[in-house]
Amino acid sequence: MYGSSRALPRRNTRQRSAIRDVFEHAERPLTVEEAHAALVARLPRAGIATVYRTVAAMVAQGGLVPVEMPGEPVRYERADIAHHHHFRCEACRRVFDLSGCIEGLRALAPPRFRVRDHSVTLYGTCANCGPA
Ligand SMILES: [Zn+2]
Ligand SMILES: [Zn+2]
Structure with a gap:
């Protein structure tokens, strides 16, 4: 925990709140690199290390969750989005949210398997x- 006497540099505070804003308004899961690109559009001198640290803190606080896919850099999305699935474009490598789910997935599991x-x-x- 930071003590209240420890003054954080103002620039970092501004960067952190801009990073939170990027994820708040993102319409799809973002890698750290993608979040950094969106941040730099607003704060051109923002460093990627700040994005890594802020994302780690947001995950620790429960505000962001990782979206992991094999062989892919981890993406992050807001933890408060309702149950949903993802679409990965194999051309631009972006990952999109899909709304809704598929009925009957549980029925794929064999008898006595608990999903x-x-x-x-x-x-x-x-x-x-x-x-x-
Ligand atoms: Zn695409
Ligand atoms: Zn589902």
């Missing part, structure tokens, strides 16, 4: 990258 959770990722090309 606790599931995640579904669709792969393909997004509207930007697919054929016009």
Whole structure:
């Protein structure tokens, strides 16, 4: 914990609140690099180390959750988004949120298997990258 006597540099405070804002308004999960790119559009001198530290703190505080996919850099999204799944564009490598879920997924499990959770990722090309 930081003591109240420890003054944090103002610039860092501004960067941290801008990083929170980036995730608050993001419409899809972001890697640290993507969050940094969005941040630099607003605060051109913001460093990526601040993004790493702020994201780690937000995860520790429960505000962000990691979105992990095999072989991919970890992305992060707000923890308060309702149950949903993801679409990964294989052309631009962005990951998008899908709304809704699939009925009957639990029925795939064999008898006496207890399903606790599931995640579904669709792969393909997004509207930007697919054929016009
Ligand atoms: Zn795409
Ligand atoms: Zn689901």
